[in-house]
Amino acid sequence: MPDSRPSLDPLQLGTYFDLIEVVSLLRHSVEQQLREAGDLSYVQFQLLARLGDSPTGSHRMTDLADGVVYSRSGLTYQAGLLEKSGLVVRAPSPDDERSVTVTITDAGRALLAKVLPGHIEVVSGQLFAPLSRDDVKTLAELLAPVRDHMRATPPRSAAPRRRKGA
Amino acid sequence: MPDSRPSLDPLQLGTYFDLIEVVSLLRHSVEQQLREAGDLSYVQFQLLARLGDSPTGSHRMTDLADGVVYSRSGLTYQAGLLEKSGLVVRAPSPDDERSVTVTITDAGRALLAKVLPGHIEVVSGQLFAPLSRDDVKTLAELLAPVRDHMRATPPRSAAPRRRKGA
DNA sequence: TATTGTTATACTCTATAACTATA
DNA sequence: TATAGTTATAGAGTATAACAATA
Numbered sequence: 001m002p003d004s005r006p007s008l009d010p011l012q013l014g015t016y017f018d019l020i021e022v023v024s025l026l027r028h029s030v031e032q033q034l035r036e037a038g039d040l041s042y043v044q045f046q047l048l049a050r051l052g053d054s055p056t057g058s059h060r061m062t063d064l065a066d067g068v069v070y071s072r073s074g075l076t077y078q079a080g081l082l083e084k085s086g087l088v089v090r091a092p093s094p095d096d097e098r099s100v101t102v103t104i105t106d107a108g109r110a111l112l113a114k115v116l117p118g119h120i121e122v123v124s125g126q127l128f129a130p131l132s133r134d135d136v137k138t139l140a141e142l143l144a145p146v147r148d149h150m151r152a153t154p155p156r157s158a159a160p161r162r163r164k165g166a
Numbered sequence: 167m168p169d170s171r172p173s174l175d176p177l178q179l180g181t182y183f184d185l186i187e188v189v190s191l192l193r194h195s196v197e198q199q200l201r202e203a204g205d206l207s208y209v210q211f212q213l214l215a216r217l218g219d220s221p222t223g224s225h226r227m228t229d230l231a232d233g234v235v236y237s238r239s240g241l242t243y244q245a246g247l248l249e250k251s252g253l254v255v256r257a258p259s260p261d262d263e264r265s266v267t268v269t270i271t272d273a274g275r276a277l278l279a280k281v282l283p284g285h286i287e288v289v290s291g292q293l294f295a296p297l298s299r300d301d302v303k304t305l306a307e308l309l310a311p312v313r314d315h316m317r318a319t320p321p322r323s324a325a326p327r328r329r330k331g332a
Numbered sequence: 333t334a335t336t337g338t339t340a341t342a343c344t345c346t347a348t349a350a351c352t353a354t355a
Numbered sequence: 356t357a358t359a360g361t362t363a364t365a366g367a368g369t370a371t372a373a374c375a376a377t378a
Binding site: 006007008011012014015016018019020021022023024025026027028069120121123124125126127128129130131135136137138139140142143144145146147148149150151153 | 172173174177178180181182184185186187188189190191192193194235286287289290291292293294295296297301302303304305306308309310311312313314315316317319
């Protein structure tokens with residue numbers, strides 16, 4: 001292992017805390033709006049939004065789980081809720097019998113459409129209000145490499161550990 | 167009310183999503199590290215860190231709740247856990263008998279010290295690795311006004327509603 | 333009357349492990 | 356054997372409302 005003992009200077013530390021705080025506050029606002037406007041949790045909204053974005057309106061369970069950083073079972077739970085509400089449909093995939101394809105329904109699209117304006121309003125008012133267009137562009141350019149790096153980096157130090165042997 | 171019907175252009179939308187994703191991934195990594203290194207949730211870590219940062223090692227419950235964006239009861243719950251673990255102590259405030267002052271203990275400081283290096287390691291490796299020093303400075307300058315704006319702006323559209331009268 | 337904090341409670345969400353079925 | 360998904364279950368966390376005590 002490398003002699004890793006990195007430290008954060010005050011600037012980095014402050015930036016990290018600000019980042020956490022900003023997103024924490026933003027998510028709080030957004031979650032409240034989603035709950036009030038469409039009785040959706042943020043995760044459920046993310047799932048619907050992803051499906052709605054897809055050309056086919058569909059995704060495999062696994063792809064959804066990867067995208068939303070979830071355990072399989074967690075996704076099964078959420079997909080079950082969405083299906084119970086008639087917002088999505090699940091069906092075995094044609095090509096791979098093991099897979100399940102999730103598809104957004106018209107009701108799902110309708111709810112998405114109903115919820116989106118208020119959502120955008122919150123994000124616009126809370127996050128982007130104090131930023132100029134150039135600021136946003138700069139921010140985007142800073143976040144992109146971080147996002148790519150995080151996606152490429154195994155989040156944990158290793159795979160899930162066995163609890164028995166060691 | 168203003169004729170608010172703001173929209174997000176593709177750049178803004180992408181930036182918003184990247185922001186959410188980056189912090190989501192970062193928190194996931196960090197929460198795992200905190201759990202493994204010290205059996206702490208992120209909120210508990212935030213509370214300890216805040217107390218540790220204070221010159222007196224203390225804060226009132228209300229101040230902590232405000233800082234961590236919590237309901238009172240949620241904070242009571244977490245403070246109870248921390249106290250049960252011997253990481254903090256609660257005592258009535260001297261000046262205001264209604265208030266409770268929470269103080270970090272030596273054990274709390276010790277745990278904080280034990281957990282911090284790994285924490286910093288994760289943040290450094292996940293968040294700051296792809297950013298130059300100038301990048302960090304730029305990011306900090308972008309986040310500061312957003313943070314201030316969010317703090318100043320009532321997160322909800324209004325205060326908590328009464329459910330009875332109207 | 334307003335503020336501070338706690339309690340009781342109910343609910344949502346998430347993760348782990350065991351299990352089934354297909355590749 | 357490895358992958359995809361579900362189920363059961365258990366636990367952590369959060370919010371709401373009712374309450375007690377002090378300002």
